[in-house]
Amino acid sequence: MTAMPIYPAHIESLKPYVPGLPISDLAARFGFEENEIVKLASNENPLGASPKALAALAKAAIDISRYPDSDCAFLVKAIAQFHDISPEWVVVGAGSESVLGNVAATILEGGRKSAHSAYSFQAYVNAAKRLGAVPIVVPSPGLKVDLDGLGRALGENPSLVYIANPGNPTGTVVEPDELVSFLSDVPPHVVVILDEAYFEFMSPQLRGDSIHWAKRFPNLVVLRTFSKAYGLAGLRVGYGIAQPALAGMLRRVRSPFTVTHTAQVAAIAALGDQEFLSRTIEMNNRVRRVLVKGLTDLGVQILDSNTNFVLARVGQGAALSRELEKHGLIVRPVDSYGLPEWVRISVGTQREVERLLQAMHVELAT
Ligand SMILES: Cc1ncc(COP(=O)(O)O)c(C=O)c1O
Structure with a gap:
């Protein structure tokens, strides 16, 4: 009798997600103090989190012995009010990655397909593959989402299409x-x-009214996150907006209690602190200009960015990243995305970016 394999083939085919190197790892490896390290690898907010969110978080910490509200009722209400929609349209998760996994689990199964553009967020492939579905990867000339190509891929009958914008x-x-x-x-x-994880960083002329599109298209889920511009990456909160029929189906599938009470409370406060958000965007735009100019002066090709990071063609991305680590700097090699010549650099504070540019000047000259 032939033994059954322990793991289904589609599970064996998964590749683990490659995150930005944690600060603690680099500190341990080179004997740096953690506060000497500059991490520009995970598109986090260099201003930290809103002081209002931090205050709410500290107050809520007293309640951690209790389960959170599984439905996230107050957070859902705050998000609904913010977007001027009714609460049935909102589905919350532990990061927008968890909401997208939830959408995939609702729509995909073995034998179904998903479609996305090449050089997209890594989670799209795994979200499909772990369900036994087949991801169709559409070429992305100029590293831009090719909507015509995605349109042609509709001919292969995918059940789910992902578009990250930016x-x-x-x-x-x-x-x-x-x-x-x-x-x-x-x-x-x-x-x-x-997937609008970086929506807040887009220049206003380029932003579409995606909430209006969700009202117009019953098959659309718009994803937003508190991890990037709102500075709550460590708390894990994101949400999806879709018409109530689709959102209701997502709620059936989502695991209960995934968003902690502290995360819910901090996210409500963060949403209420639009002044902090404006400061974040203002600083990001200003420092991104410094980064772009510095990289251009170093002769590095970059892509026009509408986010809090810049993709830079440096020759050998992984090798340069390793050299920068010796300077206490963490950037993100993107070979796992199929871009071995590039690194992704998050926009930090001006001082952090200047330190990076100095180190790159040294490393690219050698
Ligand atoms: C395009 C995109 N979508 C979604 C996410 C998931 O973010 P989170 O799960 O922290 O909301 C990320 C995180 O890097 C991202 O880059």
């Missing part, structure tokens, strides 16, 4: 009119995830 690790955007025209062509039985 994209990660590319930072590039698609124009709102092109997106609407694409969404109009998607058949109603195909669900589209519009």
